[in-house]
Amino acid sequence: xxxxxxxxxxxxxxxxxxxxxxxxxxxxxxxxxxxxxxxxxxxxxxxxxxxxxxxxxxxxxxxxxxxxxxxxxxxxxxxxxxxxxxxxxxxxxxxxxxxxxxxxxxxxxxxxxxxxxxxxxxxxxxxxxxxxxxxxxxxxxxxxxxxxxxxxxxxxxxxxxxxxxxxxxxxxxxxxxxxxxxxxxxxxxxxxxxxxxxxxxxxxxxxxxxxxxxxxxxxxxxxxxxxxxxxxxxxxxxxxxxxxxxxxxxxxxxxxxxxxxxxxxxxxxxxxxxxxxxxxxxxxxxxxxxxxxxxxxxxxxxxxxxxxxxxxxxxxxxxxxxxxxxxxxxxxxxxxxxxxxxxxxxxxxxxxx
Amino acid sequence: xxxxxxxxxxxxxxxxxxxxxxxxxxxxxxxxxxxxxxxxxxxxxxxxxxxxxxxxxxxxxxxxxxxxxxxxxxxxxxxxxxxxxxxxxxxxxxxxxxxxxxxxxxxxxxxxxxxxxxxxxxxxxxxxxxxxxxxxxxxxxxxxxxxxxxxxxxxxxxxxxxxxxxxxxxxxxxxxxxxxxxxxxxxxxxxxxxxxxxxxxxxxxxxxxxxxxxxxxxxxxxxxxxxxxxxxxxxxxxxxxxxxxxxxxxxxxxxxxxxxxxxxxxxxxxxxxxxxxxxxxxxxxxxxxxxxxxxxxxxxxxxxxxxxxxxxxxxxxxxxxxxxxxxxxxxxxxxxxxxxxxxxxxxxxxxxxxx
Numbered sequence: 152x153x154x155x156x157x158x159x160x161x162x163x164x165x166x167x168x169x170x171x172x173x174x175x176x177x178x179x180x181x182x183x184x185x186x187x188x189x190x191x192x193x194x195x196x197x198x199x200x201x202x203x204x205x206x207x208x209x210x211x212x213x214x215x216x217x218x219x220x221x222x223x224x225x226x227x228x229x230x231x232x233x234x235x236x237x238x239x240x241x242x243x244x245x246x247x248x249x250x251x252x253x254x255x256x257x258x259x260x261x262x263x264x265x266x267x268x269x270x271x272x273x274x275x276x277x278x279x280x281x282x283x284x285x286x287x288x289x290x291x292x293x294x295x296x297x298x299x300x301x302x303x304x305x306x307x308x309x310x311x312x313x314x315x316x317x318x319x320x321x322x323x324x325x326x327x328x329x330x331x332x333x334x335x336x337x338x339x340x341x342x343x344x345x346x347x348x349x350x351x352x353x354x355x356x357x358x359x360x361x362x363x364x365x366x367x368x369x370x371x372x373x374x375x376x377x378x379x380x381x382x383x384x385x386x387x388x389x390x391x392x393x394x395x396x397x398x399x400x401x402x403x404x405x406x407x408x409x410x411x412x413x414x415x416x417x418x419x420x421x422x423x424x425x426x427x428x429x430x431x432x433x434x435x436x437x438x439x440x441x442x443x444x445x446x447x448x449x450x451x452x453x454x455x456x457x458x459x460x461x462x463x464x465x466x467x468x469x470x471x472x473x474x475x476x477x478x479x480x481x482x483x484x485x486x487x488x489x490x491x492x493x494x495x496x497x498x499x500x501x502x503x504x
Numbered sequence: 505x506x507x508x509x510x511x512x513x514x515x516x517x518x519x520x521x522x523x524x525x526x527x528x529x530x531x532x533x534x535x536x537x538x539x540x541x542x543x544x545x546x547x548x549x550x551x552x553x554x555x556x557x558x559x560x561x562x563x564x565x566x567x568x569x570x571x572x573x574x575x576x577x578x579x580x581x582x583x584x585x586x587x588x589x590x591x592x593x594x595x596x597x598x599x600x601x602x603x604x605x606x607x608x609x610x611x612x613x614x615x616x617x618x619x620x621x622x623x624x625x626x627x628x629x630x631x632x633x634x635x636x637x638x639x640x641x642x643x644x645x646x647x648x649x650x651x652x653x654x655x656x657x658x659x660x661x662x663x664x665x666x667x668x669x670x671x672x673x674x675x676x677x678x679x680x681x682x683x684x685x686x687x688x689x690x691x692x693x694x695x696x697x698x699x700x701x702x703x704x705x706x707x708x709x710x711x712x713x714x715x716x717x718x719x720x721x722x723x724x725x726x727x728x729x730x731x732x733x734x735x736x737x738x739x740x741x742x743x744x745x746x747x748x749x750x751x752x753x754x755x756x757x758x759x760x761x762x763x764x765x766x767x768x769x770x771x772x773x774x775x776x777x778x779x780x781x782x783x784x785x786x787x788x789x790x791x792x793x794x795x796x797x798x799x800x801x802x803x804x805x806x807x808x809x810x811x812x813x814x815x816x817x818x819x820x821x822x823x824x825x826x827x828x829x830x831x832x833x834x835x836x837x838x839x840x841x842x843x844x845x846x847x848x849x850x851x852x853x854x855x856x857x858x859x
Binding site: 218265274276278280281283284285287289290396397404407408418450451456457464 | 666673
């Protein structure tokens with residue numbers, strides 16, 4: 152019986168998010184005619200493609216008990232640099248695209264290396280990274296650079312029709328986002344690497360003692376996040392066909408909020424990439440509902456997302472404390488730790504799944 | 505203390521040494537590369553010049569750094585200060601001219617030099633609102649046991665929305681000249697904001713260093729659980745520091761809105777939380793909590809403001825300046841980590857396990 156309860160517990164936050172999403176969507180479906188078309192649902196993916204990609208990268212970082220505040224700035228930097236290379240330098244998009252992804256990976260890996268080797272808090276390093284990336288944008292160009300490249304234009308206008316459904320389509324960004332989601336889920340839940348990330352997030356000390364390459368894992372999650380945010384930057388610049396340093400401000404907050412709403416614990420080692428999808432969908436849905444309503448101003452989005460994040464965090468921390476107490480009680484004879492957040496009990500239960 | 509006892513080692517170990525060194529380096533840089541940086545002249549009966557400007561503009565950051573130091577000393581962080589600055593600015597300016605937020609009115613009526621609420625009530629209301637925000641953060645951290653970064657992130661996200669709600673999404677412009685005195689006025693030729701900072705600093709310093717409160721804060725930052733076991737009410741200590749940080753942000757919001765004569769819910773205090781944290785980090789207070797120095801943080805705030813002003817003086821675009829700022833911060837942080845490794849090697853291992 153204990154075993155079954157354990158399984159239930161791990162899925163509770165994700166199920167709650169899915170529940171919230173369905174309830175909200177159902178409400179919208181009843182309330183607004185515009186939301187009853189299949190395209191309204193698909194638009195959630197089309198409009199939030201870059202956020203989904205970024206959030207998946209962020210999920211890996213948060214699972215390893217880190218945080219990456221540089222993602223929004225990285226999106227802007229990618230958009231500016233790619234626009235500048237395409238328009239001012241005249242490089243082919245087939246060189247620019249891999250170059251941008253490489254830039255993201257290197258940027259992320261550098262931050263990860265500093266975090267690991269100098270033992271500086273991720274929060275500070277990625278904060279500095281955010282400043283640097285944002286500032287670099289304006290060294291490249293102070294104004295927005297429009298992209299006229301024909302390949303980008305083709306991508307921007309491409310619509311993938313959904314079979315059997317009328318007037319339903321996905322944009323190239325949404326397709327990329329869904330691919331990233333599938334790859335992300337596979338890597339996180341079905342590979343040795345994914346399990347190592349959970350283990351490091353659960354308890355770095357234990358992971359080290361188990362013989363896992365902790366340093367490599369920590370550096371690589373930031374590289375993944377860097378890759379994802381530069382990919383998101385590409386999607387972003389394709390959809391807007393321009394690059395500017397002021398794009399994607401405070402996306403890092405939206406990404407973190409989405410990951411948290413998706414049921415991933417900020418204390419690391421627990422959560423699902425799949426949950427992040429619903430976190431992003433809920434965030435997007437709130438925005439959509441407020442747009443459909445028409446009377447509510449856009450700032451209600453921020454308040455609603457903030458409130459929802461708070462509710463999820465509060466409930467999680469409540470449950471986490473309760474479960475931890477049970478887990479500690481179960482293993483109290485074997486474990487005596489002064490710090491509650493060092494107890495591995497429930498953190499590792501997800502890691503070993 | 506006699507002169508001979510102050511050895512080199514002692515100076516280097518002081519928390520004030522590194523921020524002062526950084527400040528000195530920037531000042532030295534300006535001596536050679538920024539013409540007219542040290543010119544101070546008397547204009548219209550008050551001082552003016554780059555140095556005065558650093559103090560005047562830096563007052564907001566110094567206030568935030570004071571509040572943030574106490575929060576970081578308990579091992580927490582307050583990400584919401586920027587949003588609280590916006591809320592405080594919004595409350596004060598809306599009370600001065602409530603009609604502006606509700607409807608479009610004729611321009612003559614708009615630019616009248618009057619306030620619809622007595623000034624002291626405006627100020628009080630803004631401070632109360634900001635303090636309430638701080639209290640809310642404190643409750644989330646101390647009572648709901650939510651991680652500080654996450655708890656304050658909520659207000660950081662929602663706070664700007666609340667500020668926009670107060671201003672109805674408008675940029676509220678103030679035409680009431682007495683209000684300008686807070687951020688633009690001069691007393692005895694010195695910017696009035698300087699006196700506000702000095703007053704807040706003194707009050708917090710007295711609270712921290714002339715009562716046991718500062719010791720309690722450090723104790724909670726080093727080990728919250730053992731502090732609790734030794735009879736310190738760590739919950740209330742945390743509650744107080746977050747409330748204090750909210751209050752400081754409220755004062756900063758008043759200075760800000762008075763200085764730019766308006767309140768823009770979107771941009772007031774944008775990225776200030778980052779600057780405030782950096783000021784504290786440059787001041788040598790560890791992000792993991794424990795020993796803190798208010799003066800070092802204030803100097804840290806001056807370092808950041810001096811860097812910003814220097815870059816403006818050199819003609820670096822405002823937004824691009826943030827790259828250099830980030831780079832400076834990264835270097836400082838790395839310097840500290842090495843230094844800490846050498847001096848407090850033992851402490852570092854514990855830090856790794858904790859963070």
